[in-house]
Amino acid sequence: MTAILHTPEVKVRDRVDARVVRRRLGPGHRLRFAFWIGPVLALALWSAGSATGVIKPAVLSAPWDVAVAFEDQWVNHDLLGNILSSLQRVAIGLALGVVAGAVLAVVSGLSRIGESLVDGPIQIKRSIPTLALIPLFIAWFGIGEEMKIITIALISLVPIYIHTHNGLRSIDGRYAELAETIGINHGEFVRHVVLPGALPGFLLGMRFAVTAALLGLVVVEQYNAVAGVGHMITLAEQYGQTDVIVVGLVIYGIFGYCADSAVRLTGRKALAWRQTLDG
Template sequence: MATIDLPAGTRSGTRSRTATPRPVRRPVRLGPGRPIPFGFAIGPALLVLAWVLGSVSGALDPETLPAPWDVLRTAADLAAEGTLQSNLLTSLQRAAIGLALGVSIGLVLALVSGLSRLGEAVVDGPVQIKRSIPTLALIPLFIVWFGIGEEMKLIVITAAVLVPVYINTHAQLRGVDARYVELAQTVGLSRWGFIRRVALPGSLPGFFTGLRLAVTISWLALVVVEQVNATSGIGYLMTQARTYGQIDVIVVGLVIYGLLGLFGDLAVRTLERRALAWRQTLAD
């Protein structure tokens, strides 16, 4: 009987099908990607560019918003007189002292309220009441209580700063994983050991969020208090310029406040990345 040779690669008279390789799908990048070098400066640079283009094209009235080079010239004149440095130093001192007091008080209150039910019952209510009352609305009362000197200005900044630090730190403390608490009890950690090794590290993300808000709020409060019978500071310089219609000086003050806020936030974010280097986030 004759034997029929089948073509190679076939079985039972059926031609084999060649397997088609599946296309390799590239993974979709869901995160924001790697940080852009000096990315924090791109947005402000675009604002300055729009300002320059508006001044060159005539879209911006010099009587309403002076050109950037006019503002720079005014800042140089004030620096040459020594007026800018002295007032800037005064503003920095006020903001630094008020920020330090507010952050310290807010952190202590958050720890008391976040680690104790009794502390929460005593502390949380008054802080929430303060949160609902704008700090600027308290200035007339603070003037009656503390006068119009430096003490009132520092108290206003402190009262404005402590709220975001308290709110964010307290929320993060309440969000600490209960398993860590049980583990601390199992290994026999003392109260101080639990605070130092579990509570404080666990509350750091919320604390830094509150600190970033506090830095910005400290400058906002400073702008207001320096216009209340102040005799020095950037706000005082702007108030004097408003009296004499010196718009360029007012813009110099606004630019300084903006730069202080920008670099203050940048410093806190840098500190946050170093302190929380163990945490992997989308920002990494």
């Protein structure tokens, strides 16, 4: 079915369209290392402000002080253990949220009955911030790891569901007509057309889910955590260690960038047959 839908003529037309888009955007619309321009500039401004005294140490520690604090946390305070603890929390919660969101999206997107049962509650949940439910989760599940993982899972579920469901519902009707014309049954149509067609929506939902999961991680680690980056930040706040707080924030930022990069790379590999602005 995929081979039929993507004939040589279609591929040639897509390549021509992509060249037209690139020409209109200009030759410099995509720089290989463009992402690092902003962070490097911010680091330079931060360093200059700290060196000249414009940025006071009590407000924001200098980059070199943060580097020293990182080394101290790594050598003397089990920073690696805290990082691994945070990664474990977010990985389990994100995995649960992704699986649940994808399953619910498929049930809702491929069945009118499923949509009537699933979509309404999800849309209601969408309007209620997950973080506002933490007091209830504490009452239901206690203040331990279970509450933290469930919060991360629930906050990750919604973007996966929304974007995957939209992807399933936005499949071009002409594909269904073509499937009927060439005699493809419903199961093959879903497997070879509908699910691959919804993959871009799922991957977009993954990018939002990763960001949401990290947001949830930052918040839940403030609640009775005995290990993790958030636990380290909480202790640093109590002792007024701004440099250690910045170390934690930098680690969270690295988590987010690496996770988003992994999703984007997966998307480029999985959607290599598509010609998009990113490709």
